[in-house]
Amino acid sequence: MASPLLIAVLSAAVWVVYKLLNVGKREQSLPGGPPTLPLLGNLNVFPTAYAHYKFTEWAREYGDIYSLKLGPQTAVILTSMQACKELLDQQSAITSDRPASWMVNATSKGLHLALTRYSDTWRTLRKVAHSILTPNAVVAHQPIQVAEATQLMYDMLHSPEKFYTHIRRYSTSVIVSVVFGKRCPRYETPDVTTFFELVHISELCFEPGAEPPLEHFPFLHYVPERWARWKRLAKALNEIQIKMYMGLLDECEERLRNKQGTGCYLENVIEKQQEYGISREAVAYLGGALLEAGAHTTSAFLHTVIMCLIAFPDVKKKAQEEIDRVVGEDRTPRMEDFEDMPYVRALIKETHRFRPVAPLALPHALTADVSYRGYTIPKGTIIFANTWGIYHDPEIYDDPETFKPERFLSSEYGVKPGVSDKDFRHTLVFGYGRRICPGMHLANNSIELNVLNFLWAFEFSPPTDPKTGSYLPVDTWAYEKGVLPAPLPFPCEITPRSASKASMIDSEYLAATEAFSKFEHHLCEEDKEWLKATREKH
Template sequence: MSSSTQATTGALATTLILAISWIVYHISKFGSREPGLPPGPPTVPILGNLLDFPSKHVYLKFQEWAKIYGEIYSLKLGSNTAIVLNSPKMIREFLETNSANTSDRPDWYVPEYTTDGYSLVFARYGSTWRNLRRAVHDILTKEACTRHLPIQRAESTQLLYDILKEPENVYHQCRRYSTSVILSVVFGTRTPHFNSHVIKQFEGVQRKWDHINGPGATPPIDIFRFLRYIPERWAPWKAMCNEIKVVKESCISVLRTIYKLNDLEVNYAGGILLEAGSDTTAVFLQFFVACLVEYPQVQKQAQKEIDAVVGLDRSPILDDWENLPYLQAVVREVHRFRPIVPSGVPHTNIQDQVIEGYYVPKGTYLFMNTWTVSHDENDFDQPGDFIPERFLKTEFGTKEGVDDSARRHDLPFGSGRRICPGMQLANNSIMMNAMNLVWAFNFNQTCNPQTGELIPIDLNNLTEGVLSIPKPFICDIQPRSQGHADIIRNDFMEARSIFAEFEQELSKEDSDFVSQY
């Protein structure tokens, strides 16, 4: 072999060794935590922390890690980076102070595949999101929400009337209320019964939608992107996405607006109001009822207060709210005790940046860990117990001396530019119904007819997905007196004139139901 051939062979061998070394080095680093990131649990090559990432109730694992690594830590999910924010201060610095750069969403395949990118919750930060946000915001401004109060009040009287007639269906009646309010506000129609086709269809698709967007519902398709190309016959999650897409489109009528939106944007602008507005209000009311059942001393104290303010000759009105500090504390405690989106919908940052001294690479998942923020033992006495009185002692229910300068009452509605645009409408519904329910009924555990034992509600029996929803429960509900029952019936009949405006385009099934009144 000539010297030139030997030299060429040697050079090729050296190049091959260097290439292999480069590949091995980078594979070994794939899944590792880059310099400058917040600390976090140990990683393994390629997968990072993926094996430790839970497939359900992720907020509980987030809390466990927070106790070890503090108010901010990082995770590696394959090559992706996640930062978990566990304090009001960190949420403020990352998602509010830097909201211009941290208001994007991850490039998630399932929401994109299912909604064509036209979901206000999951849409990437850009012109489509801004158009959707503007349309939704103008429907739900503070002034607009004032115009919506009559139908909200009327729907609230029906909720009381429905519970009076069918107390065993309170769980589903909360859903009917919240869905009917959004339908009325957005589409000018309502749904008068919890067994209406639109309610059942919408509820079914929402639970599938919530589940499929939760951790563990699909393979890690956003980390190992080749998985996206698996044929549908071998990817049952794709079939579910297609089913959700078809049902969503059939549920959503065209929303006519003055905005320059294409058909998909119009549909999903209305759809997101149904999804977000209906879900969050219904879930809050379900938790509210369950807490009244399980904490009878709280219920009695709230009833004592509302009797002193409202009396027995009328039902509550919105102006009564400011005179009910204990009930306000109960509502805030429900938000703290069982946050509806406990680990938040993650933001991402548009550009690399340094926040609080930490390097945050472009596209980092930023989780607002609401559960830990509201259950931190350093900030709250007995955070696992339902104690509304904590909010009478301090503004945010925290221990004396805790720094609350970064804490917000509207934290359950999100942060930064992604904060829920329907917050005012939701708060009006929560205030009305919290007052009405406490004023009207006694809520108790029901008896097992065979053993005579009381059946408690398991407040930890929750769904798995993005939202934390109590699974259906049973309880015993009775009107507080015959006088209360009479007022409920009278209020409902007086509301019929308000309902009439929203009952022009009901289905035959719903029209027949209304005619029974």
């Protein structure tokens, strides 16, 4: 007869085997999805690059809401505006968390506005961000945006072969100016090169699969750093964040002490720091989060615009005909011109649809169980909003793989005739629910201003084959990996549309010197010499 101890041991073993066999198994209460394997669930087929393509492929097979099992973790993918609106917007009180992440805590101590968990810390940071990023505040910072956009035209006029990095300089300088009060006159400016090094490391840290499932396998915390790539990446990102963001905050505080304030956003936060109840470190990371959210995404969007202008010359021609009618030859574009250009507005909307800068947004997580469409989605589930899949759904958009601004002239949201657009909104590309990007007004101004300038000032053409003289094809699918994929560098021929426009660009750049001046403290000697030589040249 078996002893009680043996029975207990066998019972425990059976229980452990039973539990292990159920790890990775999809619960009946969840939406369907790809077949699972024991222990792994769908980890064996989970895409580690360009996940939005695979998620969209699965959406066509399993519907606009389906689930994946990532070992013991559950993920739900939403690929319709109805599902995103009803879950992420209308139930934002319980769908605004972020997935638990060792990487987020290790790199920013939970102080990163976009990545931190749904908590009192996040609510405080969000309150501060919304208090400084008001539409009125954005209007107050238009002069530096206009001046920086003028320099971007100037840079593209005089060294068009460097247009890719000129755009990156522009987007970084605008955000560093309005957030930290200091501009970046060259791509080689240390703050710009450091920032894009930071972006590169950040993409490695947060791409799918970079961080092992530490929450479910805590013993991995004890793996030595030399064998744990994720620990080395986190350490490298944390070091560069502290170096850049604390350094920029130091300079901002010094200007305030010296009565050299620029009116930048963080000056307001510093002066009200006690009222807001946030630490100095939190102030620096708030500024850093705004920089990360604005600089990389804006440059990626503007690169995509140029890619589309050279890939679809008929679109470029129609947009330039419209801007020529409104602006003419005797002046540069102004922000108020934008309202008189329906085709250019449609071009921008179509760029957002065609190649969204955040094709999967950033994942949400549930803070409580949710009942939806007869399913029970448990607390802690990761929610992916598949923006790419929504914007490329052939049931919603006619010929979605074609770049066609006209769709937004016949329909406010570009959808096919007879398709309901009641759940759509134009801010879709800026996120969902309470996690919507607080800097979207600033970003929209940069996008609109520069698209107007590009179309007014330049001809964009694909490179030519030196042997045949024919245009070389443009690869509109060549994008970086990561959560915020940008176009890979691509060749492009850029020339001024007329000599008079080139002359106006030079004049406008010199006239912008006064707008730049208050943001040119703490520049390195190389920047100062470059500015002096550039301005004296004219």
